[in-house]
Amino acid sequence: MKIAVMSCIHGNYEALNAVLSDIDDHKAEQIFCLGDLVGYGPHPNAVVEMIRSLDIPTCQGCWDEDIVEGLNACDCSYPSLLAESRGKAAHAWTDQQIHPETREYLAQLPLTIKEKNMSFVHGSPNGQHEYLLPDVNAFTALERVLSTGSNVLFCGHTHVPYVRTLDQTKMLVKVEQQGQKDAHYQFTPSVRRIVNAGSVGEPRHGRPHATYVLYDTDDQLVTIREIEYDYQKTCADIIEKGLPPIFAWRLAQGLEFAERADDPSHVCER
Amino acid sequence: MNKPSIVAVAGAAGVGKTTWITQQLAGAVDSVGYFCPKAEATPIDSFHLLTEFPQLTVFTDQQVDKLHYSDATIYIEIGFHLTLATAESLLTGLDAQKVAIVPPNLLNLNTEWHQWADVVETGQLVSSTESKDLWRSDLSYQVIDPASIDTLWAELTQGAYGLVQRAKGIFDLSDGRSFYFDFVAGHKNRYRELNLPLWLDGRPSRFSGLEIIGVSLDRQSIGDTLAECCLSDEAIAYYQSKIKENMLEPV
Amino acid sequence: MKWAILSGLVGNLTAYEAVLQDVQQHQVDELYILGDLVGPNATSEALVKRLQNPRKGEPTPQICTGWWEEQCLILHAYGQKPEPTALIEKYGAEMVKTLWDAVSRETVTWIRSLEFGFMELDCLLTHGSSVSVADDLRPDTSPLVMCDRLGRLDANYLFCGRSGLQFNYQIADGSSTSTVITLNGATPTTTMETSNKFVVGVGNVGLTPNLASYTVYSPASGQVNFKQVSYGFGKGFGNRKAS
Known part of the structure; x- marks a missing residue:
């Protein structure tokens, strides 16, 4: 079966439409969405409406959570003063724009979706705020996948797509325990994968195009898709709707917005 | 009376005026001075140079008269915000050697910098756009x-x-x-x-x-x-x- | 240099006195107490007073918060969570009042000043783990979880007390290969390796009646020694050495 996984749409309706039609062209049978439907972009309600009408199983992202719970992020969520003031401006705008039914929908989204040997999360199984970057320590990466009980972990949040295969893992463990016989064993989990779906609406891979992934559950083939769309229209809407214009500039560059916390393994406890 | 040795340095924004002056300061044996006319509000270059050469005497617009009496070799940086005509009037009465820093692509041409300067030095490439x-x-x-x-x-x-x-x-x-x-x-x-x-x-x-x-x-x-x-x-x-x-x- | 590392006192003053005596025979340089000082009992307050006022010649304990301290903080609205959900789930709703009555506000104020853990040399000393005081690392925990907890603070040794057990868990050797494919193509396969990482359960002083356990660690040699101390009426004053 061919599935499509997308993430981080961020109120970018133009990009979502382009991705959906590409998914159509590739005849994916099922779509999964990893959250962050709102934030940064100009069309939060339209994006949520589209996802709902297509009945796409969706996890809750960090922006979705913030809109539901209110913005009480701890300091560490913002790596800089600038990121904080921009984040707050975007949050306030989105909060004021979204309809009650949009908020209700975002509130009931699950943190994790499990389907056969696949798990779907926004950031990591530890929470929506943790970044699973492609170069995170291999044992840490494996721990995250194994904690879900799945073989393949789909995540987003970093806005840069990647596929990481973790293979040939061997760990030699020795345990001495008071009152017990010493134990020696080899821990050899089978191959595991982390698939980051990138970002539909706020790409940060250096180009303005939308990204998502296709996955074939039969041959486990992952295809990273990069889709061109009329980003200038989204940029114009960002400015017209009164969002910080720098978001439009960054969207057009496909630039990383410096909102990543210093410590990628930090888990925000709220 | 000691005749001040004054070097006036001009060139396009980013061509490397301060860099050239830094090189001269680094090689200087005698006492040295620096003056960047009409930059008082944001004296970035003089402050920056002072941290590297604490012995440097920095002159301000109010101290122009003192340039005459100094024993030091004084480098006057003509910022991009001054026209060469303004620079000329500032240098009146000072027996200054005029150095222009010119990007490599203009080195063999005869630009206004060439006409103004006694000595032309090579700087780095800069984009030349009007109306800055x-x-x-x-x-x-x-x-x-x-x-x-x-x-x-x-x-x-x-x-x-x-x-x-x-x-x-x-x-x-x-x-x-x-x-x-x-x-x-x-x-x-x-x-x-x-x-x-x-x-x-x-x-x-x-x-x-x-x-x-x-x-x-x-x-x-x-x-x-x-x-x-x-x-x-x-x-x-x-x-x-x-x-x-x-x-x-x-x- | 030697460290004595204790945890799980839970208000058991008699057990603590017995351990303290034993500790003094081993000439330790540092005394670490990894939380769970207090518990839902009448002697907790006295134990805290004892910890705060070491006698002449006794080492001054370095103390961090444990699971029970965290519950006290939550009850007094100093916690990171608004409701004592974990406490109720584990011990029932009546425990809220029992604990409230057992630990005074003054003590809770003192608890607030305690550290979450200590990082000494390449050793992390904390009640649960680098994640939380509730993190229950055990002899059968996955080595990947152990690696993660150690790696968060770049430690080679993690001393903890949540399980109450005495164990020395060693990741002697480990490797894993990774291949990452991005929009720019595949990056070269890398192999991550690790070796000689340790998670040590230090035992518990006050949970088991008449038998206290703790750990002595020598940072220079990496030697971990588990100690057990019998105490109380009818149990003699003997010192049962760990095997």
């Missing part, structure tokens, strides 16, 4: 969040606020250090920590500031964004107390 905007901000007493200024600097130099050809700044950062940032379009950003003591007692009264030269600069946004990079009194006090705490701990 100058944006300046004195940031003294401000403490800047390092991660924020990194973001702003990247945006600024990549064109988010208009086409920037030259930007240089001195920033007092939240860790108490003072940094010099330097950008010329088409070249790599340069960053250098200034040789100054950590500032850990309230708002720094030493100089910091930013100067940007470009085309159709979005002045409002640059100012607003820069303001968002500045720490509050509480934040400054917090960082300074943390740093002092850590300094007390044995290594």
Whole structure:
């Protein structure tokens, strides 16, 4: 079966439409969405409406959570003063724009979706705020996948797509325990994968195009898709709707917005 | 009477005037002076040079008369904001040697720089665009969040606020250090920590500031964004107390 | 240099006195107490007073918060969570009042000043783990979880007390290969390796009647020694050495 996984749409309706039609062209049978439907972009309600009408199983992202719970992020969520003031401006705008039914929908989204040997999360199984970057320590990466009980972990949040295969893992463990016989064993989990779906609406891979992934559950083939769309229209809407214009500039560059916390393994406890 | 030895240095923004002067200062044996006319509000270059050459005598616009009586070799940097005609009038009565820094592609031409100068030196490539905007901000007493200024600097130099050809700044950062940032379009950003003591007692009264030269600069946004990079009194006090705490701990 | 590392006192003053005596025979340089000082009992307050006022010649304990301290903080609205959900789930709703009555506000104020853990040399000493005081690392925990907890603070040794057990868990050797494919193509396969990482359960002082356990660690040699101390009426004053 061919599935499509997308993430981080961020109120970018133009990009979502382009991705959906590409998914159509590739005849994916099922779509999964990893959250962050709102934030940064100009069309939060339209994006949520589209996802709902297509009945796409969706996890809750960090922006979705913030809109539901209110913005009480701890300091560490913002790596800089600038990121904080921009984040707050975007949050306030989105909060004021979204309809009650949009908020209700975002509130009931699950943190994790499990389907056969696949798990779907926004950031990591530890929470929506943790970044699973492609170069995170291999044992840490494996721990995250194994904690879900799945073989393949789909995540987003970093806005840069990647596929990481973790293979040939061997760990030699020795345990001495008071009152017990010493134990020696080899821990050899089978191959595991982390698939980051990138970002539909706020790409940060250096180009303005939308990204998502296709996955074939039969041959486990992952295809990273990069889709061109009329980003200038989204940029114009960002400015017209009164969002910080720098978001439009960054969207057009496909630039990383410096909102990543210093410590990628930090888990925000709220 | 000692005749002052005066060298006036001119050239396009970003061509390397201060760099050339730095090289001369580094090789100087006798006492040296520096004067950048009409840059008082944001004396980035003189402040920057002073941190490298503490023995340097820096002249201000009010001290122009003193240029005559100094024994030092004085370098006068003609900033891009002054026309050569203005420069000429400033140099009246001073027996100055005129040095023009010219980008390599113009070296063998006969530009206004060539006509003005006694000596032509090779600088680095700069884009030559007409109608340049100058944006300046004195940031003294401000403490800047390092991660924020990194973001702003990247945006600024990549064109988010208009086409920037030259930007240089001195920033007092939240860790108490003072940094010099330097950008010329088409070249790599340069960053250098200034040789100054950590500032850990309230708002720094030493100089910091930013100067940007470009085309159709979005002045409002640059100012607003820069303001968002500045720490509050509480934040400054917090960082300074943390740093002092850590300094007390044995290594 | 030697460290004595204790946890799980849960208000058991008699057990603590017995351990303290034993500790003094081993000439330790540092005394670490990894939380769970207090518990839902009447002697907790006295134990805290004892910890706060070491007698002449006794080492001054370095103390961090444990699971029970965290519950006290939550009850007094100093916690990171608004409701004592974990406490109720584990011990029932009536425990809220029992604990409230057992630990005074003054003590809770003191608890607030305690550290979450200590990082000494390449050793992390904390009640649960680098994640939380509730993190229950055990002899059968996956080595990947152990690696993660150690890696968060770049430690080679993690001393913890949540399980109450005495164990020395060693990841002697480990490797894993990774291949990352991005929009720019595949990056070269890398192999991550690790070796000689340790998670040590230090035992518990006060949970088991008449038998206290703790750990002595020598940072120079990496030697971990588990100690057990019998105490109380009818149990003699003997010192049962760990095997």
